[in-house]
Amino acid sequence: MFDVCRVERQIGGKALSIETGKVAKQADGAVVVQYGDTIVLVAAVTSPPRFEDIDFFPLSVEYREKHSAAGKFPGGFIKREGRPSTKETLTARQIDRPIRPLFPEGYFQEVQITANVLSADRENDPDILAMIGASAALTISKIPFLGPTGACRLGRINGEFVINPTHKQLAEGDLNLLLGGHKEAMNMIEVSAKQLSEEVIADAIATAQKTVRQVCEMIEELREKVGVEKE
Numbered sequence: 228m229f230d231v232c233r234v235e236r237q238i239g240g241k242a243l244s245i246e247t248g249k250v251a252k253q254a255d256g257a258v259v260v261q262y263g264d265t266i267v268l269v270a271a272v273t274s275p276p277r278f279e280d281i282d283f284f285p286l287s288v289e290y291r292e293k294h295s296a297a298g299k300f301p302g303g304f305i306k307r308e309g310r311p312s313t314k315e316t317l318t319a320r321q322i323d324r325p326i327r328p329l330f331p332e333g334y335f336q337e338v339q340i341t342a343n344v345l346s347a348d349r350e351n352d353p354d355i356l357a358m359i360g361a362s363a364a365l366t367i368s369k370i371p372f373l374g375p376t377g378a379c380r381l382g383r384i385n386g387e388f389v390i391n392p393t394h395k396q397l398a399e400g401d402l403n404l405l406l407g408g409h410k411e412a413m414n415m416i417e418v419s420a421k422q423l424s425e426e427v428i429a430d431a432i433a434t435a436q437k438t439v440r441q442v443c444e445m446i447e448e449l450r451e452k453v454g455v456e457k458e
Contacts, residue, residue, distance in 0.1 A: 231246065232246070232248055232453050233245070233246040233247075233449075234246075234445045234446075234448045234449045236445055238262070238442070239389070239390030239392075239438070241263055242261075243260070243261070243262050243442070243445070244262075245258050245259075245260050245359070245360070245363050245445060245446065245449055246258065246259045246260075246261075247363075247364075247367055247453065251268065251270045254271060254364070254368075255272050255273055255369060255370055256270070256271045256364035256365055256366070256455075257270040257271070257364055258360050258364050258367070258449075259360075260357075260359055260360040262355070262391065263348050263350060264348035264350075264351075265344070265346060265347055265350070265351040265353050266344070266345040266346040266356075267343070267345065267353050268342070268343045269340065269357060269360030269361050269363070269364045270364060271339070271364040271365050273336050273337060273338045273339075275336060275337070276335050276336060276337055281335050283335070284338075285335070285336075285337045286323065286326075286327055286330070286338045286339075287339050287340070288322045288323045288361070289311075289319060289339070289340070289341045289342070290311075290315050290318045290322060290354075290357055291341075291344065292312070292314070292344045292347065292353065293343070293344065318342075318357060321357075321358060321405065321415070321417070322340060322357055322358050322361045324407065324415040325358065325362070325408060326365065326372070326374065326376060329372060329373040329374050329376065329409070329414075330371065330373065334371060336370075340364070342361065349394070350393040350394060351393060352380065358376075358378035358407060359377060359378050362374050362375045362378075363375065363449060366446050366447075366449070366450050367450050367453045367455055369455060369456070369457055369458045370457075372457075374409060374443075374446070375442075375446035375447060375450070376407055376414070376439075377408065377409070377410075377441070377442030377443045378405070378439065378442065379406050379435040379436075379438035379439050379442070380397075380403070380404065380406075381402065381431050381434060381435045382400040382402055382404075383402035383423075383427070383431065384396055384399055388402075388430075388431060390434075390435075401421040401423060402418075402419075402421070402427075402431060403418070403419045404417070404420075404431050404432070405417040405418075406439060407439070408436065408439050409439075410439075410444070413432070413436060418431075
């Protein structure tokens with residue numbers, strides 16, 4: 228068991244921190260990611276396959292944003308949390324896409340990633356933190372993951388790129404680009420824009436990739452502090 232390890236960097240004018248060793252100690256890997264006052268706990272666990280003749284990689288990802296993260300509780304007669312919302316389902320897919328290709332070929336162990344939003348400040352979207360946390364949790368675990376990967380959202384306001392913009396900034400801007408990948412290349416991208424040129428989009432991708440590289444370096448630094456050897 229390792230001690231509490233923490234890394235922190237300024238990303239987009241705000242502190243991004245990744246910490247492990249305090250909670251979810253029984254998981255193969257677990258981290259708490261914070262950006263602003265938004266905090267996400269991500270854990271990764273693995274187990275042998277349930278069937279002997281399995282021929283696919285059983286990776287599952289669950290992402291939940293509970294009302295309590297925003298200081299609320301569900302309204303109406305039923306006070307329990309319901310099934311995952313559309314946003315939660317789409318975010319789980321965003322977490323899955325960058326990491327799935329980076330497991331070794333022929334690896335059929337069951338892997339589960341769970342991301343829970345502990346605090347939502349209503350400015351910084353927790354989906355980026357969940358993507359970063361999934362990569363970090365896998366990287367510091369013994370699970371054979373060929374990462375790390377990073378993630379970045381890029382907006383554009385008055386012709387200027389904004390790294391990890393707030394909800395208000397995204398609404399005011401003309402670009403919403405989500406990029407995931409490792410230090411050398413991207414392997415997941417989503418873009419919505421208002422009639423921007425190819426040159427602007429290319430510059431946006433290059434800018435976002437620089438941030439992804441910084442995040443990957445953070446996770447590598449955390450891995451060195453933890454000192455876990457891969458299987």
